[in-house]
Each structure stands twice: as C-alpha cells, then as structure tokens.
Amino acid sequence: MAGEGDRRSDPEVERRSRLLGGLHFEGEGARGVAIALLSTAVFVAVVIVAVTQSAGWPEVKRTFFDWGDISSSFPDIARAFVLNVKIFLVCEVFVLVFALVIAVLRSLPGPVFFPLRALAVIYSDLARGVPTILVIALLGFGAPALQLTGVPRSRVFWAGVGLILVYSGYVAEVYRAGIESVHPSQEAAARSLGLSRFEALRRVILPQAIRRVIPPLLNDFIGLQKDTALVGTLGVVEAFNQSQIDSAATFTYGAYLAAAVLFVAITIPLARLTDWLIARDRQKRQAAGGFA
Amino acid sequence: MSALRLEAVRKSFGEHEVLRGIDLELDDHEVVCLIGASGSGKSTLLRCINLLEPLNAGRIFLGREEITRRGVDVNAVRRRIGIVFQAFNLFPHMTVLRNVTLAPRDVLKLSRAKAEARALELLARFGLEDRRDEYPDRLSGGQQQRVAIVRALAMRPELMLLDEVTSALDPELVAEVLNVIRELAEGGMTMLIATHEMGFARDIASRVCFLDDGLILEQGLPHEILTNPKQPRTQQFLERIIEAGRL
Numbered sequence: 001m002a003g004e005g006d007r008r009s010d011p012e013v014e015r016r017s018r019l020l021g022g023l024h025f026e027g028e029g030a031r032g033v034a035i036a037l038l039s040t041a042v043f044v045a046v047v048i049v050a051v052t053q054s055a056g057w058p059e060v061k062r063t064f065f066d067w068g069d070i071s072s073s074f075p076d077i078a079r080a081f082v083l084n085v086k087i088f089l090v091c092e093v094f095v096l097v098f099a100l101v102i103a104v105l106r107s108l109p110g111p112v113f114f115p116l117r118a119l120a121v122i123y124s125d126l127a128r129g130v131p132t133i134l135v136i137a138l139l140g141f142g143a144p145a146l147q148l149t150g151v152p153r154s155r156v157f158w159a160g161v162g163l164i165l166v167y168s169g170y171v172a173e174v175y176r177a178g179i180e181s182v183h184p185s186q187e188a189a190a191r192s193l194g195l196s197r198f199e200a201l202r203r204v205i206l207p208q209a210i211r212r213v214i215p216p217l218l219n220d221f222i223g224l225q226k227d228t229a230l231v232g233t234l235g236v237v238e239a240f241n242q243s244q245i246d247s248a249a250t251f252t253y254g255a256y257l258a259a260a261v262l263f264v265a266i267t268i269p270l271a272r273l274t275d276w277l278i279a280r281d282r283q284k285r286q287a288a289g290g291f292a
Numbered sequence: 293m294s295a296l297r298l299e300a301v302r303k304s305f306g307e308h309e310v311l312r313g314i315d316l317e318l319d320d321h322e323v324v325c326l327i328g329a330s331g332s333g334k335s336t337l338l339r340c341i342n343l344l345e346p347l348n349a350g351r352i353f354l355g356r357e358e359i360t361r362r363g364v365d366v367n368a369v370r371r372r373i374g375i376v377f378q379a380f381n382l383f384p385h386m387t388v389l390r391n392v393t394l395a396p397r398d399v400l401k402l403s404r405a406k407a408e409a410r411a412l413e414l415l416a417r418f419g420l421e422d423r424r425d426e427y428p429d430r431l432s433g434g435q436q437q438r439v440a441i442v443r444a445l446a447m448r449p450e451l452m453l454l455d456e457v458t459s460a461l462d463p464e465l466v467a468e469v470l471n472v473i474r475e476l477a478e479g480g481m482t483m484l485i486a487t488h489e490m491g492f493a494r495d496i497a498s499r500v501c502f503l504d505d506g507l508i509l510e511q512g513l514p515h516e517i518l519t520n521p522k523q524p525r526t527q528q529f530l531e532r533i534i535e536a537g538r539l
Contacts, residue, residue, distance in 0.1 A: 189381035192342050193395035193447060194371035203394060207385050 062252070069254030073246040077255060080242035081262045084228040087156065087238070088266075091163045092224060096217075099168040103175035104201065120172070127169025133230050136162040140234040159231040167224050174216045178209030211281060218274040222267045229263070239263070293355070295320045295451055295482045296341065301350035303333075303340055310336045312506035313350070318451070318484060323477045325493035325514070326486045328503035329529060334486035335378075337503070338453045341484070342375045354451065371399055374444030375453040378460050380436040382428040382443070388415070389424040392443045400447065407446075414442045418472055434465030438472055445476075452476065454485040490533055494518050502526045 051057060105113075106120035139162040144153040152158075182205050190200035210217075232241030239259045246255035296318040303311040310333045318324055326334045339345045341352060343359065343366045352360045359369045383391050392411040396402045402410070415421045418438050428436055437457055444452060454473065458466045470492050477483065477496045487493055493500055494514040501511040502521070510523045521527050 185377065185379060185381045186383065188339075188344055189377065189383070191367075192344060192370055192373075192375045193443070194367045194399040195395060196367050199398050203398065204383055208383075211385065 064253045064257060066252055066254050069246075069250055069252045070258050073243065073250075073255040074258045076246060077239050077242045077258050078262060080237055081239035081259070083156070083236070083238045084225070084231075084263075085266065087160055087163070087228045087231060088225045091160050091167070091228075092221060094164045095167045095171050095220075095224065098164060099171035100175055100206075102168060102172035103179060106172070106176055107179050124169045124172055127166050128173075130166075132163070132166045132227055133233060135166050136230050136233065138162075139165075140231075155234040156231060156236050159234055159236065163224060163227060163231075167220060167227075170223075171217065171220050174213050174220060175209065177216075178213035179205060181212055182208045214277055214281075215274050218270060218277075222270050225266055225270070226263060229259075293320065294318060294353070295322070295355065296484070297353040298341070299351045299353075301337070301340060301352065302348045303336055303345060304348050310506055311340065314506075314508055316501065316508060318482060320482055321480045322498050323481075323483045323485065323496055324499045324501060325497040326484065326501050326503055327488070327490065327493060327517075327529075332503040333506045334503055335455050338375065338455045338484065338486055341453060342373050343369055344375075367399070371395075371447055372449055373451050373453060374447060374449035376437070376440050376444055376455065376457050378456040380428070380433070380440045380460070382436055382440055384428050387425050387427060388420065388431070388439050391428070391439060392446050395443070396446050411442070411446055414445055415439075418442055418475075432465060433461045434468045437461065437469045441469075441472055441476075450482065452481055452483045454483060454487070456486050456488065458487070458489060488533075490518060490530075502529065504529070 102120050102123060105116045106124070108116060136159045139158040140155045143151070143158045143161075144155065147153070186204055186208065187200050190204040191197070195203065228238065229240035232238050232244070235241070237245070239262055243255035243259040247253055294317045296316075298314050298316040301311055301314040302309065314333075314337060316324075326337065328334055336345060340347055343364075347360055350360070351358055354369060354372060357369075358364075383394070386394065389408065389411055392415065393402075393404070393407040396407040396410060397404060400407075412421060412424065415424055418441070420435065420438055420442065423431060423435060423439070428439070431439065437460075441457070457473070458469050461469065466489070470489065473483070473485070473492075474496055485493070485497070497514045499511060500514045500517040501508050502517060502523070502525075503509070504523075504525050510517060510521060510526050517526065518530065521530060
C-alpha cells in the first residue's frame with residue numbers, strides 16, 4: 001500500500017513543478033547555489049581577516065608558512081613517509097585477519113565456547129582501553145629488551161605489533177556489529193542445507209557482514225594510517241620524526257605542515273574510495289530497491 | 293517403510309512447552325498437511341525435524357535412522373531433508389544460480405559444472421531459467437519462494453518440509469508457488485507441509501493433521517478433517533477459517 005502511495009507522489013511533484021513553471025523552479029536552484037557560494041566566501045574572508053590581523057600572525061607566518069622551509073624539508077619527509085606507508089600496509093593485513101578471528105570467537109554460541117568468548121571480550125576491552133602510544137612504548141622498548149632468541153629486536157617490528165594489537169580491538173568490534181546485523185534466519189537457511197557452522201559463516205554470514213561494515217572498516221584504516229606517526233616516538237625515523245628533526249634544525253614548523261600534507265594525501269583518497277565502494281555496491285545490488 | 297517417524301516429541305522454550313508429545317508417521321510419497329492456529333507449534337515441529345531446534349524429549353527417525361540420537365552428524369541429516377521457510381531466506385549476496393548451487397558444491401562436493409547443470413534443469417522446470425543471474429531482491433516474492441524450493445530440491449532430499457511457504461506472499465502470487473508444490477506431490481515427493489491454505493490442503497494432502505496447543509488433536513483424510521471434524525477445537529478453528537474466507 002505504501003508503495004502505491006509513493007508511486008502516486010511522483011506525478012504529483014511533476015505537476016506542481018509544472019504549475020510553478022520550470023524557469024522559476026530552476027531559478028530557485030541557481031539562487032541556492034549563489035547563496036551557498038556567497039556565505040562560504042564571507043565566512044572564509046572573516047576567518048582570513050581574523051587570523052592575519054591577529055597580533056601573533058607575523059611570527060606564525062614566519063615559523064609555519066615559510067615556503068622555503070616547507071619545500072626544502074619535503075623530500076626528506078617524503079622519503080621517511082614511505083616507512084609510514086609500509087607499516088600501514090603490513091599492519092592492515094594482519095589487523096583484518098586477526099580482528100576477524102577475534103570477532104568470530106566472540107560470536108561462537110553455547111556454553112562450551114564461554115572461555116573463548118570471554119577471552120575475546122577481555123582482549124577487545126584491553127586493546128581499546130590502553131592508549132596506543134603506551135602500547136607502542138611498552139612493546140617497542142620492552143620486547144627487544146627481553147633479548148629472546150628467534151624474536152626480532154627491531155623497534156619498528158614491535159611498534160607494528162602494538163598497532164596491530166590495538167587496531168584489532170577496534171576492527172573486531174566493527175566485524176562483530178556486522179555479524180550481528182545478519183538475520184539469524186540466514187544461518188538457519190545455510191545450516192538447513194547441510195552446511196557446517198564454519199561453511200555457513202564463510203559463505204553466508206561473513207560476506208554479508210563484511211559488505212555492511214566496509215565504511216567503518218575503512219574509517220579504521222584511516223585511523224591506523226595516521227597512528228603510524230606514533231612509531232616515531234620510539235626514535236624510528238618516519239615522517240613525523242623526520243619533520244621533528246627538520247624543524248629542530250631550522251627553528252620553524254613548516255616541516256610539520258609538509259608531513260601533514262603527506263598524510264592527508266593518503267587519507268583523503270581512502271575516504272573517497274570508501275564513498276565510491278558504498279555507492280557502487282548499492283547500485284549493483286539495490287537497483288530494484290528494498291534490500292536493506 | 294515410513295519415511296519419517298516421530299515418537300513423543302516434546303519441545304519447550306523456557307517455561308513454555310510448545311510441543312507436548314507429538315507422534316507422527318509419514319510413509320514414502322505421502323503428503324501430510326499440518327493445520328492449526330498460529331502458535332500451535334507447526335513451525336517448531338518442522339524446525340525440530342530438521343534439527344534446527346534440539347528436542348527436550350522424544351525421538352525422530354528418518355527412514356531407519358534415529359536422527360535424534362547422541363552424536364548424530366546433523367549436517368548429514370540436514371542434507372537429506374529440504375526445508376523451505378515462510379520468509380524465503382534466500383542469500384541476498386548471491387545470484388539465483390549461486391543460491392541453488394552453493395550447497396551441492398560445498399556439501400555434496402559436486403563439480404561446478406555438475407552442480408550448475410542440476411540447478412539449471414530445476415530452474416527450467418519451474419520457469420526460472422531466465423532469472424539465473426539475478427539477485428534475489430530483483431525477484432517477486434513468488435519467484436523468490438520458487439527459487440527457495442529449487443534450492444532445497446537441488447540437494448535431492450528424501451523429505452521436504454514446507455513452513456507456511458505462501459504466508460508472506462501477495463495473494464496473486466500464491467498460486468504459482470502452490471502449483472510448484474502440487475507438481476512435487478505428483479512427482480512422489482514426501483512432504484510435511486504447515487499451511488493456512490485449507491483449499492490447497494484438501495487438494496493435495498493424503499492426510500491432514502490438526503495441531504492444537506502442542507498436540508496433534510485430530511488427523512485423517514482431508515475431507516474428513518476439513519468438512520466433518522470430530523473435535524470441538526478443530527470445529528472452532530475451521531469456523532474461524534471459514535469466517536475469514538480461507539476455505
């Protein structure tokens with residue numbers, strides 16, 4: 001019945017817009033764009049005036065916005081930034097796999113699996129509860145100091161382990177939300193065909209669950225990419241640490257701006273990719289509408 | 293030989309006893325319809341037979357094998373029983389063809405070519421071959437339910453359980469699904485059908501069971517139960533159905 005009502009409303013809208021006259025209607029649209037542009041321009045102008053008229057502006061301009069500083073430090077920082085990207089890419093793969101294992105453990109039913117579920121809950125709580133910078137410091141300084149044989153002593157390695165542990169806590173929660181959003185009747189349908197619990201999870205539950213959580217998952221990607229800068233606190237030369245070094249040499253902060261630009265250059269395309277994936281998926285499978 | 297035998301099956305959800313001792317036997321090629329009000333235990337009974345719900349007491353035999361015994365391979369049992377649900381429960385992320393071939397490939401370990409050949413034959417038989425590459429949400433309810441039936445049939449089950457398969461359909465789509473079931477009955481498929489379609493039950497059932505408050509109160513030939521019920525509860529139920537214009 002509701003569908004019928006919706007279908008009726010379309011010609012209704014058309015009829016009204018015809019009455020109002022096409023030109024007038026478009027005029028409203030154009031006026032809307034003009035208002036948006038004007039208000040943005042006024043806002044930006046106010047901000048620029050406020051900042052440049054401030055007492056400290058000449059000093060800030062010299063220390064932060066010196067084009068010479070920014071461009072001269074850029075190559076060094078870009079070279080160091082490659083390490084951030086590497087850490088991000090390697091860690092992300094492990095996070096995606098490890099977090100999935102945690103989430104699946106947490107969704108196991110029945111009293112037999114209580115210890116595993118409890119372990120998964122404790123893990124998620126700890127991973128999300130301790131500040132990332134502390135985890136990295138503890139592992140990065142502590143683990144190599146143990147001098148265990150057969151275990152890498154590199155600080156980058158242990159910082160990576162720290163990032164994986166922390167982000168798996170968040171990503172496991174994202175996966176879990178996805179798994180719980182798949183209606184139990186889907187599992188019933190899969191099991192009734194003779195699929196094992198594992199096969200039902202792999203073929204039916206997880207594909208639907210993961211598809212639904214791609215946007216929050218990519219959000220956590222972006223967070224991880226940014227947090228690779230924390231590895232610099234161990235004295236490893238990555239983009240943030242390199243910009244600290246450059247900044248200390250010139251007594252200006254342009255190097256930080258250069259590093260920020262590099263991070264944004266990765267995270268913004270990731271954000272756009274997220275939107276594009278969502279739109280494509282919706283187009284592909286919801287062309288007929290109605291599927292939630 | 294009986295295809296399915298239930299002995300004193302009991303099932304509770306918490307305090308509430310939904311099945312209070314069900315005895316039921318189906319012969320090979322028999323079509324038995326379960327009728328009764330909502331909440332009388334029809335769906336629970338079907339879910340118990342498919343081992344989707346564990347029993348509190350009683351035994352169930354599929355052919356000669358007791359499927360409620362300890363240590364039974366539930367996946368192996370479910371392979372032999374097809375179930376179709378009221379809400380279709382197709383896998384929305386898979387095409388029609390993939391929905392139908394998933395279990396034959398994963399469970400029966402058929403090759404892709406073999407599974408697809410089997411699926412296409414069934415889809416063609418029920419007029420769905422041109423829908424093979426569609427996703428479920430592009431299909432009408434009637435088409436979705438027919439795909440769900442095909443998906444169950446692709447496992448070549450010895451027994452089909454149908455749980456109010458037309459209840460979620462618009463009235464004009466009910467007939468196409470009932471026709472599929474009728475064709476299965478004519479083909480000799482053993483079926484246990486929970487339904488509110490009394491006319492349909494009268495047409496195809498070899499036996500009708502009236503379920504009331506977790507017990508089979510009365511069973512017999514369709515025309516006996518539907519036109520001349522002995523139990524007052526059955527009479528009441530059918531009067532309400534007639535008032536609603538469903539018989």
